Amino acid sequence: MHAADTPPLIALRGIRKRYGGGTQPEVGVLHGIDLTIRAGEFVALVGASGSGKSTLMHVLGCLDRATAGTYHINGHDVTTLDADALAWLRREAFGFVFQGYHLIASETASENVQVPAIYAGMPDVERAARAAALLDRLGLADKQGNRPNQLSGGQQQRVSIARALMNGGRILLADEPTGALDTRSGAEVMALLHELADAGHTIILITHDRDVAAQARRVIEIRDGVIVADSNESVDAGNETVDGSNHTVDAGNDTVAYHNERPLDPASSPTRRTLPDLDLRDAATTSGASLQADLREALRTAWRGMRMNRGRTGLTLLGIIIGVASVIVMLAIGEGARQKVVEQMGSMGTTIMYLNSQPPATGGPAGQLTPDDLEAVQALPEIRRVMPVIGDPITVRRGNAERQNYVFAANQDMPAIHHWKLVAGRYFTDAEDRALAPLVVLGIGAKNHFFRDTPDPLGRQVLIGNSPFEVIGVLAERGADSGAQYYDDMVFIPYRSGRARVYQAQTQPDYVVVEAMSSQDVLPAEKAMNDLLIARHGGRKDFAIGNAAARLQAEAATRNSMTMMLGLIAAVSLLVGGIGVMNVMLMTVRERTREIGIRVATGARQRDILRQFLTEAVLLTVTGGVMGLIAGLAIGAGLIALGMQLVFSVLAMLGAFLCAVITGLVFGFMPARTAARLDPVIALAGEA
Template sequence: MNTPLIELRDIRKAYGGGDSPRVEVLRGIDLSIHAGEFLAIVGASGSGKSTLMNILGCLDRPTRGEYRFAGEDVAGLGSDELAWLRREAFGFVFQGYHLIPSGTAQENVEMPAIYAGTSAAERHARASALLDRLGLASRTGNRPHQLSGGQQQRVSIARALMNGGHIILADEPTGALDSQSGTEVMALLDELASQGHVVILITHDREVAARAKRIIEIRDGLIISDSASALPHDGRANPKALQAVDLRQRLSAGSEHNGAWKGELVDAVQAAWRVMWINRFRTALTLLGIVIGVASVVVMLAVGEGSKRQVMAQMGAFGSNIIYLNGSAPAPRAAKGIISEYDLAALADLPEVQRIMPVNGAEASVRFGNLDHTSYVGGNDTNFPTIFNWPVAEGSYFTDADERGAAAVAVIGHKVRQKLLKDVSDPIGRYILIENMPFQVVGVLAEKGASSGDSDADNRVAIPYSAASVRLFGTRHPEYVVIAARDAGKVKEAEQAVSRTLLRLHNRKQDFELTNNAAMIQAEARTQGTLSLMLGAIAAISLLVGGIGVMNIMLMTVRERTREIGIRMATGARQRDILRQFLTEAVMLSVVGGLAGIGLALLVGGALLLGKIAVAFEWLAVFGAFGCALVTGVVFGFMPARKAARLDPVAALTSE
């Protein structure tokens, strides 16, 4: 005698219990089904036939009893092995067709083969052949709403046959069809039975059931009749049928098969894109949070980096090898130290010092005609352009002869030129009054910009040191001294050499103060970096809001597509396949949102650049923001995806 493909012993199924009433739907079913059989399970609504079909198709588990498939106890199979059975051994034909609305006829038919790991070329060819065989060759690209009921049912039959469909479970396959379509579908089932498929027909229609070779009647959860006497139990099964031993071998070998993850991933991406496009307005609103979040992070960091680079460039333009020397009071009530000409001569001889320049200056009133302006007037020598790397844009700088003769000449900054001599085409040779003393303009310095937030280097007037001492301030002691270190990489060593020399000259009295541009630049860089991080952190909050939006839409999507999840599980999808499907959709949302956010950031950055605002995009920041968007999609999409993967197949299929 052949081993039955399906053997049920005392199968019982109950729902409820605890706080709700317990309802026993199946109350002890004993049933054996052999290879090649065509049987009908008939009964009125509520008799338990649909519940029995779900248990037969491994969509549901019995409360009690033993279910053996090809001699294997199904109770000992894990979720992946049950998914393998649904994918390889069973093919479902539902009364409501249960096609995925967003997929074409071809894509619906191919779905079981995707989860089986069939190559794309092979499954395309098989799906096309099945649709052609069922008279749907011209409808492969149509979606379910573009097909009649009979055509949709034929698509579901083709899907049931995609992986072989050795056991066809047809639940009221003609219930939603007109008589002509119903006749065509039954003819197809007759043909499949003659080809060796096990066909299990679930129906309440006696006329439809009469097409089967074996009729089982079920009432109140019990089998009350079984025309089993007409069936071949003695080994004379349909020679075309796949025998139990063959399926048992395939189950042992194939239950560990992981499928083709590439094919599943491509299907997941395509499905995700279709869902996003179909609900594009809702998707756009959801993406808004991610788009704004990514764009904010990128723009904020770019503005912060641009500001930092601008300030660094402006400070660096004055020389990163510059050391400033000031007199200071060694104690609160002590007199401020004085840097003498003897000190300057000693410092100029140090090997670490390249140039040295005293500056005698102060804020002063500058006038031209009836225009007044306050600027910094600094007396210095001819080392000024070299030390500060500050060329003259118009005219020339004053000479050593001007310095020796205390000549009343001036080189004005760009801002002074704009404030006082804007309407003068050629300022060279014109006279300005500095504290009511006339000075002839011999040059205009090139525009330099601000060296810090509250000062503007271009708002200055450079005059000979001797002229400043004699004509304006009445003292030859410098306000401060500018020292250019010989090596920009050894500014600290030069500063230490200057300090040792001055301590020796001033009898170990610390009545001076040294600062250098390198330290100022580093301090400013740290400040700007902290500001950039703060701006980026504030902007990152938008990404969090965007992530919550992703979770919201994914939860809504799971609720809306619960039946689709049930269909995918019925065709062999494992829990991790469903998890991958919905997690892919969450990541797709984040990818699209991230790319749109980067595009928006570049547009905003371009607009800011046109507005003369310093912006510096860094690829690390761009990729970092995009990466954060991806992580957001994974983190906030995982919970809805896991919820989808854990849905009960039967509950999902029967959801509205």
């Protein structure tokens, strides 16, 4: 089929472009452009500044949408494509060559060339090999590791041409490609564009220089947003031959021969060839770069950016480090203080219930709490300890010293239940209690009264009532509780021994102290004990159970207050770090506006840009979080060495770290979204 009979590669009908509107004055730039370009043509769009040629190029390259009119590529309506499909089209169909080169300053020549292939999902090894081949054929084999500031203008422009060819470059849009070059470099670039046209690429050259435009095979003049002239000399590009040239390009086969370099295919003809057709239906089925590839590229870029901006990165990291470290240290201090408070409150009975006999509400005698009842209560899963108690003021004597002391007869669990430590000797055992051993442990006040002149009372005896008891221990100072009897004046004897030697008339305990597994288990334990005893007592409730409800509420309030206080500290600390992250990311987006435009022009989707900047924010907070964990542990170790009580929690440290990462996501999202939503045309015009 003759080329004139095939559908045109590009067909514009009635294209208009207006800016402004609403509260802004509306400005028209393009006014009904009709244009047809066939595959393989070398077309120059020439016009003065402000004529609309650059706007037309942006519309042709799918960087901007027309306000009105239709745009077809290979018969497919481009105006119906969504953002992702347009990104696919830019990636697969177009290659951009700009006057300002638009290379990413932080990337090497090879990495700049590879950018379009990254978003096409090309594997790393294949991508690097293709970029190396393109740069080699363009005479830049020894410059692949150089960054743009290490290249001349002509070399940078050749890198941008290699980038345009990376994904095939069926349509090359060259915007003033020689405008920033000297005469020799400009001539080399134009020769290269001719070679690419010979290889089957469609070249659309945008220029204001008529001498440059005259080198194209078709010249279209645009003035005031309308086409005023069209030489139409080479519409049938398929039949046109070009002058003999030693420069051969075969970018469709991944390599380009330039400037007398060896050709890829020495047997190839210098006549113009045709590249494979572009099928826009592939846009709906091609996903581009995978999530894994996107994240890998984003991490690489982010890490390089952090290294290149060490000062700013360090200050931002400092905010995150302080936030995470302060959370860890404050939580450790708070947990240490909380445990101390809870321990002190526990000694006052936050897990304790009191069981005693009483007449039932329906009348009748009080119940009897038998040893079997107490064993059954002890077997309940919610119960930790059961301690029967008999206590009354009894005369205690030693020599000439005599006083009424509260004699507390209980089992070996008393120190554990009441969190009471000994300062001398030991407490009696269950075996000694069962053996009715006459042993006594003194409160510190009783010890000072009866053994004022004896530093060590252990092994000595006191009379309790008329029975001698051997002193085996002294309890630590306790004080008094809300006007109750002074604890330190009490003396403590085994329960069975007390019943046999002191309280012979007692048939059951005065009351029973029952300790629940934890303060959260008190109410379930009370219900289980109530149900058990009712069943054992034939359905009669001839007993009473009391608990330390007020103390439980006080403990809960203390825990809640500490948790709220520490939570606020953590929130403020991480908020400060998050604001730092957002600030640095906003600065990064501003500084890298042109890079964003370059990436979009080479096929990046909005979600690719969003992922990249979100990944950078998260990498920043992850790095700061790790360093914050180390700093927090180091500070905590120093405080412990100074004698402070700290309790580190792995869960708290993990929570602080995760909060830092979440902070990066939250505070990095707005800058990332801003970057993803940048207008490509405005971004490309931004400062690098």
